[in-house]
Amino acid sequence: MRPSVSTAAKWVGVATALAWAAVAAAQGVTIVVNGSGGSLAQVIEKVYEKPFFEETGIRVKATAATDHLGKLKAMMQTRNIEWDATELNAEGYPIAVENGWLEPLDWKFLDPNNELPAEAKPKYGVVAATYSTILAVRTDKLPPGKEMKSWKDFWDVKTFPGPRSLRNDPTRNLEFALLADGVPKENLYKVLSTDEGLNRAFRKLDEIKPHIVTWWEAGAQPVQFLADGEVHYASAWNGRITVLAKKTPVKIVWNGGSLNLSYVVIPKGAKHVKEAHTYIKRTFLDPKRNAEFTAAILYPGFHPGIYKYLPEEVGRELPTYPANVAVQFAFDDEWWSKRQDKIKERWNAWLLK
Amino acid sequence: MTRLTRLRDAVHGLPAGWLLAPAVLLLVGLFVYPTLEIAKLSLFDPGFTTQHFARFFGTPVYLRVFLHTGQISLVVALGCFVLGYPAAYFIVRMPPRWRPYVLFLILVPLWMSILIRNYAWMVVLGRTGLINSLLLGLGLTAEPLKMLFTTEAVYLAMIQILLPIMILTCYGVMVEIDQGLLRAARGLGATPARAFLAVFVPLSLSGVATGGIIVFMLSMGFFITPALLGGRRDMMMANLISYQVSTTLNWGFAAAIALVLLVSTVAAVLLFRAVVRTPAVGLR
Numbered sequence: 124m125r126p127s128v129s130t131a132a133k134w135v136g137v138a139t140a141l142a143w144a145a146v147a148a149a150q151g152v153t154i155v156v157n158g159s160g161g162s163l164a165q166v167i168e169k170v171y172e173k174p175f176f177e178e179t180g181i182r183v184k185a186t187a188a189t190d191h192l193g194k195l196k197a198m199m200q201t202r203n204i205e206w207d208a209t210e211l212n213a214e215g216y217p218i219a220v221e222n223g224w225l226e227p228l229d230w231k232f233l234d235p236n237n238e239l240p241a242e243a244k245p246k247y248g249v250v251a252a253t254y255s256t257i258l259a260v261r262t263d264k265l266p267p268g269k270e271m272k273s274w275k276d277f278w279d280v281k282t283f284p285g286p287r288s289l290r291n292d293p294t295r296n297l298e299f300a301l302l303a304d305g306v307p308k309e310n311l312y313k314v315l316s317t318d319e320g321l322n323r324a325f326r327k328l329d330e331i332k333p334h335i336v337t338w339w340e341a342g343a344q345p346v347q348f349l350a351d352g353e354v355h356y357a358s359a360w361n362g363r364i365t366v367l368a369k370k371t372p373v374k375i376v377w378n379g380g381s382l383n384l385s386y387v388v389i390p391k392g393a394k395h396v397k398e399a400h401t402y403i404k405r406t407f408l409d410p411k412r413n414a415e416f417t418a419a420i421l422y423p424g425f426h427p428g429i430y431k432y433l434p435e436e437v438g439r440e441l442p443t444y445p446a447n448v449a450v451q452f453a454f455d456d457e458w459w460s461k462r463q464d465k466i467k468e469r470w471n472a473w474l475l476k
Numbered sequence: 477m478t479r480l481t482r483l484r485d486a487v488h489g490l491p492a493g494w495l496l497a498p499a500v501l502l503l504v505g506l507f508v509y510p511t512l513e514i515a516k517l518s519l520f521d522p523g524f525t526t527q528h529f530a531r532f533f534g535t536p537v538y539l540r541v542f543l544h545t546g547q548i549s550l551v552v553a554l555g556c557f558v559l560g561y562p563a564a565y566f567i568v569r570m571p572p573r574w575r576p577y578v579l580f581l582i583l584v585p586l587w588m589s590i591l592i593r594n595y596a597w598m599v600v601l602g603r604t605g606l607i608n609s610l611l612l613g614l615g616l617t618a619e620p621l622k623m624l625f626t627t628e629a630v631y632l633a634m635i636q637i638l639l640p641i642m643i644l645t646c647y648g649v650m651v652e653i654d655q656g657l658l659r660a661a662r663g664l665g666a667t668p669a670r671a672f673l674a675v676f677v678p679l680s681l682s683g684v685a686t687g688g689i690i691v692f693m694l695s696m697g698f699f700i701t702p703a704l705l706g707g708r709r710d711m712m713m714a715n716l717i718s719y720q721v722s723t724t725l726n727w728g729f730a731a732a733i734a735l736v737l738l739v740s741t742v743a744a745v746l747l748f749r750a751v752v753r754t755p756a757v758g759l760r
Contacts, residue, residue: 472537
């Protein structure tokens with residue numbers, strides 16, 4: 124006798140039950156993933172956390188800290204590791220590595236087919252996103268027939284009069300100043316490493332200082348200033364300017380932009396190291412998911428596969444688009460992590476002058 | 477005897493000091509202990525060191541920020557007094573049934589996020605803001621006035637943010653002052669101005685002092701307003717601390733700055749108390 128329909132149904136039932144059992148075993152595990160909150164958290168929940176839970180049964184509890192590095196230090200000191208994974212910016216990553224606060228990553232598990240370029244596989248972090256600090260221009264405020272194309276133009280207040288804004292921090296501004304002074308982008312950190320080069324950058328900043336009406340602190344500020352017409356030219360983060368461009372005549376100048384990485388890392392002693400690996404692999408390192416994330420937020424990960432899933436007009440607006448990479452410089456987080464404190468002191472003194 | 481009255485008697489039997497115990501416990505646990513930890517952090521890193529304090533007092537930039545913080549706080553406390561004292565007096569003199577409504581209106585801004593109030597000032601003071609649009613539209617100026625990103629903008633916003641606290645503190649003391657004393661002064665031949673200056677002002681001074689001190693102390697720790705509305709020179713101590721805590725992770729130095737801020741604020745308050753002797757007459 125052939126197996127009846129009901130027998131087949133029974134087998135399907137058993138298989139389903141087994142699958143559910145597997146899911147149930149993983150269930151109950153909740154990993155804590157720390158991010159920056161805001162609209163980014165909403166996108167992460169939609170394209171990363173929810174599908175991940177549906178596939179694996181591992182629940183993701185998202186937390187948002189304003190100060191990732193400081194909180195990580197506090198966790199290490201009190202040995203109460205709350206996070207299973209956390210975002211870390213370019214300046215914070217080398218400090219965390221140096222202090223031994225991070226779990227080494229299992230790259231064989233994360234990238235079994237070796238699809239990622241070697242420079243995208245640091246020992247302790249996955250490149251979760253890339254972002255650029257670029258020059259943003261209100262195109263309707265430009266003098267007729269003129270176009271701002273570089274930091275040299277930003278410094279040229281005769282040809283391009285108007286209020287400007289830069290970030291209240293020496294990082295990147297020293298690089299921008301040297302670019303405006305004619306230093307090729309390959310030599311930026313070599314020049315900055317000498318006292319003479321550092322002085323040169325500050326001297327160049329002296330020139331632009333009277334024309335900077337405000338020094339921004341938070342990424343939302345330059346966007347607001349440009350939207351209100353409070354300033355005509357400003358440094359800003361690329362993703363926010365692309366969004367602003369939908370309603371305001373504003374343009375990104377990629378030339379001389381600072382290309383930065385932001386990492387996702389696993390704190391040393393995290394309670395769910397294995398599950399955190401699974402999470403990272405299936406979200407940040409899944410090109411299709413990452414493409415979905417990128418389309419919403421414009422901060423792409425490092426997986427070369429994502430451009431396959433993105434339309435050309437979105438791709439052009441991204442920091443890692445080949446034509447954009449070619450004209451930017453790579454922000455050197457390690458160089459800065461060693462000198463930040465001292466240079467910031469000088470920066471503050473310079474601002475007060 | 478019911479259980480309730482027994483309980484009441486038991487409570488009455490306790491020395492009143494015991495009732496403070498929960499508050500003291502909370503203060504010791506959540507304020508005194510952390511403050512001592514901060515003091516430790518500033519002096520041991522990990523061995524005993526004075527390097528953080530030496531750095532603070534040996535670097536001109538930190539001293540300048542320190543003085544600027546004191547200056548801003550002083551101006552804001554004075555500004556709150558000038559605006560808050562008459563306002564509180566006005567409320568005390570109005571018919572009692574109107575007072576709750578006016579006090580409510582004064583409370584409303586306190587429930588609004590400081591961030592939002594700062595942004596509102598940007599909308600008012602900006603190049604393309606309310607005032608400038610009006611002035612340009614009326615042809616009173618040819619160029620937009622620079623109001624935003626100045627120290628004056630910081631004063632303005634901080635005074636607006638802290639003013640309710642000054643008014644409420646002054647009001648609390650003024651409402652307790654027996655209006656009969658003023659009538660008595662008038663009856664004894666004083667002019668209204670004399671009665672106000674010789675009787676009311678001295679009696680209300682403790683409210684002014686308390687309000688001024690609270691506003692001054694809150695100002696010393698301000699952080700967002702100078703960053704959003706101030707110019708490049710408007711750095712305050714809290715901005716320095718935040719940078720050391722989150723960006724450089726130099727917590728020893730951050731603790732040293734915090735301690736300098738705490739000690740100097742307490743010292744300023746004690747000095748002020750010594751100068752303005754508050755009369756205790758007629759006040760509980």
